[in-house]
Amino acid sequence: MRLRPRNVRSRLTLWYLLVLAGLLALYAGVASLFLFLSLREDFDQNLLEDLETVEEMLTKEPNGGVSLHSSHPDAAEPRIGHFIEVWSPQGALLYRSASLQDQALGSPPGPDEGLHDPTPSSARLPNGTRLRLASGIYHIEDQRIVLRVAYSQEALWRELREFGEVLLLGFPIAVLLAGFGGYALARRALSPIDLMATQAKTISAEKLGDRLSIENPEDELGKLGSVFNAMLGRLQAAFDQLRRFTADASHELRTPLTAIRSVGEVALQDQRSPAEYRDVIGSMLEEVDRLTRLAESLLALSRADAGHIQLLREDISLVRMGKEASSVVEVLAEEKRQQIDIEGDANLVVSVDRLILRQALVNLLDNAIKYSPAGSQILVRVQSGGDKQAYLEVIDQGPGIPREHQPHVFDRFFRVDKARTREWGGAGLGLSITRWAVEAHGGDITLKSEEGQGSTFRVSLPLAKVSSASPSKGGLQ
């Protein structure tokens, strides 16, 4: 099983400690190394000086040996840890200090030993004592000798070990303290998350009005909290919309259901002629038709919401789309002696699903015809909106839409005048379907209206990518 701390806090602390321990170890290593090197340099310096001193103290014995003769009485025998050997170049041992206790400072000298400037090197006595050793070639009177002087390094190593021990002793304490500190710091820094989690747990679909409390909106966690709150806001708006939608939908369903029910119940109360029954059933069927259409519209919208509708795009001139839509409803305009005029640049080509966009435009024109007075003009104007956009405006001479209603005209089930629109059989879904259709094509729809001065619905759509305004498609038919 891998050891992996469960929470961020412990993980952070652990990482922090690992890094800290690594750094401390590195520091201790480097410090010890430098200490050692600097101590040894002093040591070597002394050694080389001693080599000179000892050379001066050597005297030749008559028997061919060599003895150490000191001008200072107390230095007659070198200090403990001070080892001396004198060899003849032929490899005969001429002198060995007593401190060596008959141990050899290495093998007899080779032909090269001491030829160069004396440089200290490390060596070891057979009993394990670590040494620094320097050697040189000298002459006593006429005799060539090889002089070896060595110091025990044990004191230096002890010093280094003590230094290391002090460091090691401090190491766990430092790490432990840093760990506590780091953990406390991490906990403090992360505490808003715990708070947010606790608060978030209590927020449910029924309590979407609640928000997370944020200590400092500027820091990272504060931003996270703000993002969550914004998301909650959107969710709440969506839920509210859904609730309103459901309420409106059931209200819309209730109306035809009531009609069916009362028409049926009243008809059953007494005997009637077959013709009358026929009439009653026909009337009920009309309401059924309305229900069917409503169910159909709701389904279309919910499928649109779910993004289930695929657009079968083709490149088509926007003017031609306007004409197609108007050809569907122009009889209605004719009945009211209204005139639908279409003007604009026929070369503005959009890439759209023809059926879906036509439905959207038919809805707009249908509205314009319904709400405009008899004999008025309805203008469909197609314009360029820069390099990437084209506008199609439906301009009527109707009564206009009061300013307070304008933001809601695209809402589902919205009607400016509830009573009036009912007689037209509309459920107030036409414009929301239109808006969906336009937005599905990457466009948008806006309304400009002054009371008493008509309304202008402007659909803006992105132009088709490749301007394939071929005369066959883009031209007027």
Next chain:
Amino acid sequence: MRVLVVEDEAKVARALREGLEREKYEVVVAPSGEEGFFLVNAEEFDLVLLDLMLPGRDGLQVLSTLRKRGLQTPVLILTARDAIEDRVEGLDKGADDYLVKPFAFPELLARVRALLRRGRTEQAVQLRLADLEMDAVTRKARRGGHQLDLTAREFELLEYLLRHKEQVVSREMLARYVWKETARATPLDNVMDVHINRLRRKVDEPFDRNLIHTVRGVGFVLREEE
């Protein structure tokens, strides 16, 4: 002609039976997928009306099993689901046609007739009812020897009614076949009413007998008797 109706909703099944029997079809109703499956295997039918949401065995399962066994009987699917994927799946599994609930009965009858006629789909060029005549190729219509002056849409409307003479045609059928409008949410009712009124003015008003009749709540029909 024998028609098997596989439908679990008793009211709908009964309406289908009565409506089809009235058109002189012999109707057998199976209230579950299993029973429908059994009946199709045991007896001969000219057409199967299959509800997709059935208890026991799903309609699509029944259909694909039948098709795997090599059954050739035309199948018309009835369903409340009309997402395109469902439609495609139904047709993939071997359905011949598809009708979404709630459907208009005239449309059901039209589809049933079309499926039973399958294989011999000659489209008449000369259409006639009483003293109304129409040539679908030259696009000329006459009544009582008088040329009728019709717009393109009016002609298509009259042609559709005439091809389905003596059968009630629903608004949905007109929307789909005359206006080529697939979405039922489009507000075409007013448009249709205006066109029918204009057609009446041209086809019926100058003559003493009306041919275009409104069946309230259902649709329109072209027939001789009042």
